[in-house]
Every structure is written in structure tokens, then in C-alpha cells.
Amino acid sequence: MRPAATVPSTARREDNNDERVATMSPRGPRAPSVGSQGATLSDVAQAAGVSMATASRAINGSPDRVVGEELRRRVLEAAARLDYSPDANAQAMARGRTATVGLIVHDIADPYFSAIATGVAAAADDEHLAVTLANTQHDPQRELAFVRTLQEQRARAIILAGGRQDDERANAALRAALETYRSHGGTVALIGQPVLGVSTVQADNTGGAAALASELLRLGYRRYGILAGPKAHLTARERLDGFAGVLESAGVTPEAVVNSAFTRDGGYAALAELRRRAPDVEVVWAVNDVMALGAMTSARDAGLSVPGDLAFAGFDDIATLRDVAPPLTTVHLPLAEMGRLATPLALDVDGGVRQLSVTGEVVLRDSTPRM
Amino acid sequence: MRPAATVPSTARREDNNDERVATMSPRGPRAPSVGSQGATLSDVAQAAGVSMATASRAINGSPDRVVGEELRRRVLEAAARLDYSPDANAQAMARGRTATVGLIVHDIADPYFSAIATGVAAAADDEHLAVTLANTQHDPQRELAFVRTLQEQRARAIILAGGRQDDERANAALRAALETYRSHGGTVALIGQPVLGVSTVQADNTGGAAALASELLRLGYRRYGILAGPKAHLTARERLDGFAGVLESAGVTPEAVVNSAFTRDGGYAALAELRRRAPDVEVVWAVNDVMALGAMTSARDAGLSVPGDLAFAGFDDIATLRDVAPPLTTVHLPLAEMGRLATPLALDVDGGVRQLSVTGEVVLRDSTPRM
DNA sequence: CTGTTAGCGCCTTCAC
DNA sequence: GTGAAGGCGCTAACAG
Numbered sequence: 001m002r003p004a005a006t007v008p009s010t011a012r013r014e015d016n017n018d019e020r021v022a023t024m025s026p027r028g029p030r031a032p033s034v035g036s037q038g039a040t041l042s043d044v045a046q047a048a049g050v051s052m053a054t055a056s057r058a059i060n061g062s063p064d065r066v067v068g069e070e071l072r073r074r075v076l077e078a079a080a081r082l083d084y085s086p087d088a089n090a091q092a093m094a095r096g097r098t099a100t101v102g103l104i105v106h107d108i109a110d111p112y113f114s115a116i117a118t119g120v121a122a123a124a125d126d127e128h129l130a131v132t133l134a135n136t137q138h139d140p141q142r143e144l145a146f147v148r149t150l151q152e153q154r155a156r157a158i159i160l161a162g163g164r165q166d167d168e169r170a171n172a173a174l175r176a177a178l179e180t181y182r183s184h185g186g187t188v189a190l191i192g193q194p195v196l197g198v199s200t201v202q203a204d205n206t207g208g209a210a211a212l213a214s215e216l217l218r219l220g221y222r223r224y225g226i227l228a229g230p231k232a233h234l235t236a237r238e239r240l241d242g243f244a245g246v247l248e249s250a251g252v253t254p255e256a257v258v259n260s261a262f263t264r265d266g267g268y269a270a271l272a273e274l275r276r277r278a279p280d281v282e283v284v285w286a287v288n289d290v291m292a293l294g295a296m297t298s299a300r301d302a303g304l305s306v307p308g309d310l311a312f313a314g315f316d317d318i319a320t321l322r323d324v325a326p327p328l329t330t331v332h333l334p335l336a337e338m339g340r341l342a343t344p345l346a347l348d349v350d351g352g353v354r355q356l357s358v359t360g361e362v363v364l365r366d367s368t369p370r371m
Numbered sequence: 372m373r374p375a376a377t378v379p380s381t382a383r384r385e386d387n388n389d390e391r392v393a394t395m396s397p398r399g400p401r402a403p404s405v406g407s408q409g410a411t412l413s414d415v416a417q418a419a420g421v422s423m424a425t426a427s428r429a430i431n432g433s434p435d436r437v438v439g440e441e442l443r444r445r446v447l448e449a450a451a452r453l454d455y456s457p458d459a460n461a462q463a464m465a466r467g468r469t470a471t472v473g474l475i476v477h478d479i480a481d482p483y484f485s486a487i488a489t490g491v492a493a494a495a496d497d498e499h500l501a502v503t504l505a506n507t508q509h510d511p512q513r514e515l516a517f518v519r520t521l522q523e524q525r526a527r528a529i530i531l532a533g534g535r536q537d538d539e540r541a542n543a544a545l546r547a548a549l550e551t552y553r554s555h556g557g558t559v560a561l562i563g564q565p566v567l568g569v570s571t572v573q574a575d576n577t578g579g580a581a582a583l584a585s586e587l588l589r590l591g592y593r594r595y596g597i598l599a600g601p602k603a604h605l606t607a608r609e610r611l612d613g614f615a616g617v618l619e620s621a622g623v624t625p626e627a628v629v630n631s632a633f634t635r636d637g638g639y640a641a642l643a644e645l646r647r648r649a650p651d652v653e654v655v656w657a658v659n660d661v662m663a664l665g666a667m668t669s670a671r672d673a674g675l676s677v678p679g680d681l682a683f684a685g686f687d688d689i690a691t692l693r694d695v696a697p698p699l700t701t702v703h704l705p706l707a708e709m710g711r712l713a714t715p716l717a718l719d720v721d722g723g724v725r726q727l728s729v730t731g732e733v734v735l736r737d738s739t740p741r742m
Numbered sequence: 743c744t745g746t747t748a749g750c751g752c753c754t755t756c757a758c
Numbered sequence: 759g760t761g762a763a764g765g766c767g768c769t770a771a772c773a774g
Binding site for chain 3: 759760761762763764765766767768769770771772773774
Binding site: 038083085086087088089090092093096098100103107108109111114115117118121122125130131132133134135137148149150151152153154180183184185264293294296297300306319320322323324325336 | 408409454456457458459460461463464469471474478479480482485486488489492493496501502503504505506519520522523524525551554555556635664665667668671677690691693694695696707
């Protein structure tokens with residue numbers, strides 16, 4: 001399985017980095033001493049023969065005042081010549097606000113979150129904001145810690161992505177941290193459930209799952225196995241409620257409902273348990289796509305064919321699905337768009353707590369053929 | 372395909388956010404005026420009846436001086452009581468350096484980059500550094516712009532992830548921007564090719580691809596189709612060279628070599644072209660996994676079975692592969708580890724330009740059965 | 743339209 | 759071990 005490369009190694013030339021010479025700007029000697037940390041606005045002003053105020057206005061175009069054509073040109077020229085780079089930290093201090101938003105995710109390697117991150121990054125870019133990424137690794141402690149760190153950085157806004165837990169203790173702690181952050185002038189938005197008292201972008205999990213259940217029923221499925229995720233996970237629970245509710249009104253009872261982590265590995269492990277508890281299931285629905293994918297792989301590893309022996313469905317419509325075979329039936333969520341939407345919500349200075357809701361769309365694919 | 376949810380909408384309760392009350396700290400009245408932006412160190416010092424210097428030392432433990440037990444306790448107590456949150460921007464100014472590293476990636480939604488980001492985030496965390504994420508969307512202009520932005524933020528280090536292009540114009544511009552950044556005190560590391568005159572973590576692309584080719588030959592494959600990525604992309608080129616080199620020494624000439632974007636969609640599109648040019652290929656090798664996955668889907672969309680009609684192999688071993696069927700043969704790269712490794716390299720203050728090399732490991736899977 | 747003058751919040755020599 | 763004072767780089771009132 002893992003043969004070493006028994007090949008004439010043309011590879012691995014280690015040090016062809018000799019081009020790091022003569023990269024100095026060909027514009028003549030830089031002003032200050034060697035090893036300088038760069039020119040300051042004061043240097044620029046002096047070089048241009050104007051006051052710092054004028055230099056500042058010329059470079060950053062202050063709201064009110066406008067600088068005369070001639071001086072402006074001189075300032076800009078001097079700035080360029082000196083490789084002047086405004087110090088964002090100093091600007092932040094003087095202006096009393098930064099140009100940074102924080103993005104807190106559970107796991108940036110999860111396609112769900114990286115899609116959201118894409119949306120946030122795009123929106124932030126439009127607003128000329130930098131985004132500080134915080135990866136909690138699913139640890140609520142770290143989530144808390146990151147809120148504090150972001151507060152210390154005076155990030156203008158924080159976007160928290162990821163469903164909340166039904167854990168009043170943890171929620172209370174986070175709520176308090178966010179409240180402190182807000183009392184310090186920050187603003188917050190959440191992508192998940194509105195249980196933190198902040199603006200929220202939420203997906204219609206219940207409705208989407210319900211719609212999916214309806215479709216599966218219509219396709220003729222009657223024996224359901226459900227990978228429900230963690231009991232306390234609100235997203236998981238909402239989806240489960242929506243799905244199970246429809247089954248129930250149709251007089252169908254799931255063969256088994258298995259709880260597990262909300263992750264790919266959680267799905268993989270849960271499938272084995274599901275089969276133990278209910279060997280004769282027709283279709284497995286997992287409350288999110290990564291779990292469904294893990295479960296599908298688990299089923300295959302156990303010798304089952306998909307969808308021949310077992311059909312599968314998920315939720316989210318992560319990008320990964322484009323290349324999965326058979327294509328996975330799911331509920332499409334506009335993930336990047338949700339990240340995009342959350343950004344202005346988070347930046348909202350009115351202090352108003354707003355809610356945005358996006359709906360999911362059932363997408364039937366080959367993993368759930370008509371029975 | 373897209374039925375609306377015709378379900379009793381228990382869903383979408385919009386505003387259960389009434390819990391945003393009474394979240395104020397139960398520790399008595401906050402000191403300053405309403406709408407305060409938070410206590411400053413000076414407030415804390417005053418409340419503790421000590422000088423700012425002492426307060427500062429008590430809270431951040433300055434290098435030399437140590438604060439007495441009693442005063443230290445009083446300061447910490449006051450800080451807690453006032454919800455004091457140190458201002459990282461002010462600290463950055465006073466100290467002359469920030470606690471931020473910048474991470475520039477082409478596309479955070481690409482599993483290759485999100486894996487690297489995970490490693491960087493973990494390593495940065497260990498060093499108590501925040502990471503600013505810059506998503507270039509494959510645009511060299513934006514890459515340049517982000518270097519400048521990160522410089523303005525005075526990010527302590529920048530990590531550039533992603534293979535370089537053979538575009539001396541673009542490289543020169545980037546090299547100059549990085550040089551400026553470095554002259555301002557920043558440090559840089561690159562994950563890719565050492566063509567920018569900065570410390571680099573590089574994968575042994577040539578060796579890995581060569582080893583893969585050897586294995587495929589050993590399995591009996593003789594008719595190769597290669598999805599080579601962009602001609603100017605150095606990673607693509609290195610891999611191609613390694614692979615083609617081994618084929619050549621074995622007296623095998625690829626049936627076709629198709630260029631395309633280095634992305635999933637590039638792979639998808641390229642496969643059609645490949646089949647047009649060489650209908651009788653036995654195995655398709657793409658220079659990275661996302662291309663291979665796109666190509667596999669393309670083949671299936673064209674009615675081929677994998678690996679029955681056509682075998683596939685890739686490069687990188689992205690996490691996605693765990694749930695792909697049939698499992699894709701590839702060259703494993705320790706992506707997260709590469710991100711981890713790049714971080715200390717980037718932080719290196721010695722100014723030394725260092726090179727680190729990681730090797731790839733061929734992983735044979737079901738997508739390339741023995742012929 | 744341009745210049746002067748205060749700080750923004752914190753750290754850090756330097757004295758005591 | 760503690761305090762006083764200067765300054766990091768920039769912006770934002772105020773005056774002219």
C-alpha cells in the first residue's frame with residue numbers, strides 16, 4: 001500500500017532561493033537608518049513639506065476637509081517614495097475603531113464552515129474589513145476565549161457560525177461574554193439559533209427537514225433510520241423535529257434514531273449502531289451532509305451497496321456533494337450566502353437585534369431512488 | 372426536483388430573543404458613564420490605588436519587574452470588577468509589534484487550503500497569535516493587496532499558501548511587496564515553491580508523482596491520460612515532470628496531456644477534452660485531487676463507470692477522499708502539518724531564509740485496480 | 743484649504 | 759518593588 005519512491009530523484013532541490021537579491025526598491029536610498037521599521041506619517045509630511053494633518057487628509061481623505069490638488073500630489077508622491085504604509089493599529093487607536101471582523105467557526109476544515117467563511121470573507125472584503133479567523137475545534141471554552149481575544153483586538157464585529165447547544169450553562173457564559181463585548185462597543189451576529197440575544201441568520205431547519213421527509217415518503221420509503229446528531233445540538237434537534245413530525249403525521253415511526261457527534265466520524269460510527277438496532281432500514285437520513293457521507297462510507301465498508309441496499313439523505317448541500325457517487329439527496333442551504341448575509345447583520349450599529357431566515361430547498365438525487 | 376415545503380410550518384419562529392435582558396454583570400455598577408467603551412488601564416490603576424505602571428506589570432507580567440503579592444491581587448481584582456479588557460491595538464503600538472499572523476490562501480473552501488488553515492490556526496493558537504485570513508479567490512492582484520493590508524496591520528508574519536506561477540512579472544511584484552513588508556519588520560513563509568526569496572515549506576511533488584507513476588506502471592497501466600493543470604503553475608508542472616519522467620523511462624508515452632484550471636471545475640472540463648483527444652485511455656491522473664474528483668464526476672456524467680471503464684488517480688489526499696467511492700488513489704501530503712510547520716518558519720526572526728521539505732506517500736486505492 | 747494641538751491606551755526606560 | 763513621564767503613529771477637533 002505504501003511503496004517508497006524508488007525513483008531517480010530529480011526531486012527535492014532544496015535551495016534555489018538565490019533570487020533573493022537586489023529586491024530593494026530601485027528608487028534610491030530609503031530615508032531613515034538601516035533596519036528601519038518604515039516611514040511614518042510625520043516623515044511623509046516632512047518630506048512633502050506639509051503638516052501631518054494635511055498628509056493624513058491627503059492619504060486617507062478625511063470625511064470633511066479636502067486637500068488642494070498640488071499638496072495632495074506632493075504628499076502622495078512622498079508617501080510612495082518612502083514606501084509609507086499607514087499603521088492600522090495607530091489608526092485604530094486614533095479613530096476609536098478597527099477595520100476587523102472576527103469569524104468564529106467550529107472547524108474551518110468542515111465544508112459547511114469553509115463555505116460560510118467564503119461568504120464572510122467576500123462580504124468583509126467589500127467593506128474593506130479584515131477578518132480574523134478563530135477555529136474552536138468544537139470546544140466551547142475556546143469559543144469563549146476567542147470572544148475575549150477578539151474583544152481585546154477591538155474587532156468591530158464578531159460573527160459566530162455554527163448551531164448552538166441546548167446547554168444553558170454554556171450559553172449563559174457565552175451570552176455574558178458577548179454582552180461584555182457589546183458593552184465595549186462591538187456588535188455581533190450569529191449563524192444558528194437566536195438563543196444568544198444577538199442578531200441571527202437562521203436556516204429553516206424544521207421546514208427543510210419536513211419537506212425532505214415529505215419527499216421521501218412520496219418516493220415510497222417507509223422504514224427510516226435516523227442519524228440524529230447530539231441530543232443537545234439545536235440544529236440537529238430542529239431538523240429531527242421537522243423530519244419526525246412529518247413521518248408521524250403519515251403514521252410512520254422511524255425504525256431507529258441514533259445519536260452521535262455532528263461530524264463525519266460521528267456519522268460513520270453511528271451507522272454501525274443503527275444497523276445493529278435496526279437491520280432492515282430502507283433509507284438513512286442524517287441531520288447533516290458530513291454525517292451522511294461518513295455513514296455512507298461506513299455502510300460500504302460493511303459491504304452494503306448504495307443505494308441498492310440502503311438509501312441515504314443528508315442536509316446542507318455542501319460543495320463536496322458535487323463529486324460524490326451516488327449523488328446525495330439533501331436540503332440545499334445557501335451557505336456562502338448565509339455568511340454574506342451575516343456580515344452586514346454583524347456590522348449593524350443600531351444595536352437592534354435582527355433575525356434573518358433562509359429556507360432550504362429539497363434536492364432529490366440518486367442516493368434516494370424511487371422505491 | 373424542488374418541491375416546496377408543503378408542511379405545517381412549525382418552523383421559523385422569528386423572534387424568541389427575549390433573553391437579552393439582565394445580562395449585565397451582577398457585580399455592582401460599572402464605573403464610567405453609560406455607553407462606556409470599557410475601562411482603561413488607567414481606570415484599573417486608579418481603582419486599585421496604584422500607578423499605571425504597576426497595573427500594567429501586574430496584568431501582563433513585564434519581563435523584568437515583579438509586582439508584590441498584595442498589589443497584584445488588588446490590581447487583578449479591580450480589573451475583573453471593571454471588566455477590563457486590554458486594548459491590543461494600544462499594546463501593539465506601545466510594544467511595536469502585534470500578536471497577529473496573516474494567512475493568505477487562494478480559496479478557503481478548497482479542502483487543500485482549509486486543511487492547511489487548520490494547521491496554521493492550531494500552531495498560531497499555541498503561540499497566542501491571532502490569524503487574519505485572506506482569501507484571494509485565485510487573483511494575484513488580491514494576493515498583492517492582502518500583503519499590503521497585512522503590512523498595514525503590522526501582522527508579525529505572513530504565511531502564503533499555494534503553489535506559485537511561472538510568471539516572473541507577478542512573482543517580481545509579489546517579491547517586492549514581501550520585501551517591503553520584511554523591511555518593515557515582518558517575516559514571511561510560503562507553502563509552495565521557493566521562488567520568492569522567503570522561507571518555504573515545499574512538498575516533494577516531483578518525487579511523489581514519480582513514485583505514483585511507478586506504482587501505476589507496476590499495476591499494469593499503459594495508456595495514460597493526464598490532467599496537467601495550468602502550464603505556468605509550478606506545482607502542477609513539478610508533478611507532471613515527475614510523473615512523465617518515470618513513464619518515459621519506462622518507454623510509455625501518455626496518450627494525452629490536457630491543461631486546465633487547477634480546480635475541481637478545471638478537472639471536470641478537462642476530462643471531456645481528454646476523452647475527445649484520446650478515447651482509449653486506461654487511467655486518468657490529475658495533478659491534484661480536486662481536479663481528479665471533478666474529472667471522475669465528469670466521466671460518470673458521460674456514462675462511464677469508475678474504475679471499470681476508466682481508472683483515476685490524484686495528488687494531495689484531501690480529507691474529502693475518505694468518503695469518495697471508489698476510494699481515490701493519490702499521493703498523501705500532510706496538509707495540516709504543512710500549515711503547522713509553516714508557522715514557526717514564518718515567525719522566525721533570524722531573517723534566515725530556510726527551506727523545509729515534506730515528502731508524499733503513494734496511497735493505492737480502489738480507483739486504480741490492478742489491470 | 744491648511745496647520746496646531748491634544749490625546750487614543752499602553753509600555754517602558756528611568757528614577758526612587 | 760513602585761511610580762513618573764515620554765512616546766508609539768495617527769486622527770480630530772479647533773483655529774487660522
